[in-house]
Amino acid sequence: MPALIRAAHVSKPRTPKIFTTPADAARAFYEAFEARDVEAMMATWAEDEEIVCVHPGGSRLVGYSAVRSGWEQVFAGEARLRFRVDEIVTIETVGLAMQSAVEHISTAGDDTERGAAMCTNVFLRTPLGWRLVMHHASPAAAKPASDVRGPLH
């Protein structure tokens, strides 16, 4: 039914990508972050009210529209960032996957590391492929890893 297909295409100018693995969704997440592309970023998230995003400043955003507004603010106000993600630990089951990693952050055009963040990403397998349901990033410790005592616990 070409007419129906065309109508769907008109109402949704960018067909959402299907991420067949959590790693594909993670790659698209960081590409969208570097490109400061809100549409591409939100295409990596599940369209759900139970999604959660914690930015390094400590704010927690819950639900699709709050998470979207958060990225709009981040992309509007910040320098263009580059991410190198390493020390990746993953746990994957048939329906949900967890990725823990260290994000090394620099500014585009300057390779000096601006800082590092500890990051937990959780992906859900949806009918539209793997999508983010949680991104929790917090500043990495400047002190040695052996001293685990923070200001709270």
Add this chain to the structure above:
Amino acid sequence: MPALIRAAHVSKPRTPKIFTTPADAARAFYEAFEARDVEAMMATWAEDEEIVCVHPGGSRLVGYSAVRSGWEQVFAGEARLRFRVDEIVTIETVGLAMQSAVEHISTAGDDTERGAAMCTNVFLRTPLGWRLVMHHASPAAAKPASDVRGPLH
């Protein structure tokens, strides 16, 4: 076979609890935290090298022995803490579950809130019931939630 049961009991003085839901494991985690009981704490974690614990100070510990050492340090050095956990968001599948929450932290005997942390817990269904594979806690923002820009991104 009572002899076998007795032998197993001798070699493992505390039979590990079977947590039949992620919420049961989460409850036991905070009870162990408040009691500063390393054995009870580690009984809530999967015995796995892929487990990850990020304390609010920003250190990331990977693997069972590193995670255990981290809790030993936290419990040795700190005041006895009390947790009130709210704003819980959960996503649960058959094998893995995610819990995002806000931890309100006070010191035992003093109800004044000492601080709050954003917390992500991930639980895996193992042959021994639901166990933690990830705990990521970071200080909550003092600023309003509408300003999501942190020092990193």
